[in-house]
Amino acid sequence: MGMTATETRSTEPQIGRRRFLAWLSGLGIAGSAALGSLATFFFIRPRTTYGQPNRFKIGRPDEFPSGSRIAIDPKRVCIVREGNKVAAISTTCTHLGCIIAPSATGFQCPCHGSRFDVDGNVTGGPAPKALAWYAVTLTPSGELEVDKDNEIQTGTYLSV
């Protein structure tokens, strides 16, 4: 009599426990799969790249005469010098990544016809945003260094 009552009571939580454990196992497997995917994601996202460094020296300030706009295609920057002010403007088109070239009115992209003014603002074509300006610093050795990981505001020059 008493046994039956105990059994009835104990049956219910047993099913609950089974289901709980099943859910827990399922959660564990799903969690492991998620963590595995995350690990794979971190694995295939490179921590170091083998291409060009994003920080590089470009030479002494006097190699860039005042009023010059010298594009360094391999580095994909254009060095602009006005008086004693120096800046580095990206020459990677913000549209689809083609190399743009300095033109009489600013910059021109050969791929889809985007045009930019001398400060890199879009004046025509499909480019969605202005060209990036990169931080330029003067190293202790007296050389200019461009840091492409450090985008700065348009119109920010370094005085040399």
Place this chain on the structure above:
Amino acid sequence: MSKEQNSIGKSVVDLPANVTRSIFRNPLPSSDRGRAATSFTNFFLHVQPVRVSRQALRPSYTMGLGLISFFLFVILTVTGVLLMFYYVPSTTQAYDRMLDLRSSVVFGVILRNMHRWAAHGMVACVFLHMCRVFFTGSYKPPREFNWVIGVCLFGLTLLSSFTGYLLPWDQLAFWAITVGTSIAGYAPLVGKAIKFILLGDATVGQEALLRFYVLHVVVLPLVLTIFVAVHFWRIRKDGGLAKPETEAAPKRVPVQVEIQEDAVPIAASGSVAVAAPVRKFTIQGLVRGPLIKVGKLEEDTVFSWPNLLIAELVVLLLTIAGVMLVSFFFNAPLEQPVNVMHPPNPAKAPWYFLGLQEQVSYSAFWGGIGVPGIEVLLLLLLPYIDRGKEGVGRWFARQRIFANSIFLFFVLVNIYLIVIGTFFRGANWQFVSPF
């Protein structure tokens, strides 16, 4: 002693027959019943149904497009594996290896041509196959999910072709991938990360070449194969190719009446399948419920062996012949080696992405991500949006004129954009006339 010798001697004498029997469960059948039994027990044949509807065999109904796509994939796998013996995924060697294919590898040119043209052909055929399935209303229940798998297969085909495009490491390859991956970079939030992971670097270089190579020769073909297998499996499980209503619920005739008895002895394992086909079907019928059509023969069907097998063989031969013919007369393009400093003007993506590039020239986000994203989403959801049951299994059914018109509109717009992007865009993406 002599008994043993006898048994050894007998083993030797029977060896060829025993080996043959261990490989082929049934002797070469000479009757419909035997062929049906063999279809059932042979790995390669059991992929096919034992019987197939006449409609599915009509060239004017399917145009064989799905099959052609599959055979092109087989050709691509074979030629691709052969090309791998000579290719090196290195920025300093890849282009030289392309030249070697021309100058010093026996049949190098024809293999590369076949691989290239079959790849373009596969993109086109998969797309046309999708159009066929749409215009015949073949994505209707119970085939909704197979349509979704088909859309995924189309995407995988494009990705496979796109990743292969970079491998020759010539100007065409480099700039097409530069332009193509920039489009990926436009996706909100994740675009930059996807592009970086895809290229393994900020720009297209050695890392990108290696990554595209691994994707092209291992990852994508593997995933594609799995999807193809599921796609084929579901065709069978969803009751074969879509048929019009009247043919979908035909008069049913018991198996025994249609299958001829034959005197051909059937091997032990085969006889299990033959002796009790009805019972086997019934078990399956119980699992599947009333939807199941096997176990009874539909009136308008014929035996797959030989009817379907011959049709498939003809399509295979025509596909191989077509690819080889094109490859004899047209060489796969190979431009100058990569020069990162000098983008060709205009720099164009592969032709199947030129519609996309044309759209991008109007609006980077909407052309590259927004509109294509909506199009793909619509394609995936299509069978769940269009729930009408009418006009299945017929080309351009009147009841489907609305759905067909919308789809045709999308198809024509995309073809138009591709034609404009391919033939009417010159330097700086200015409009030029090719005439």
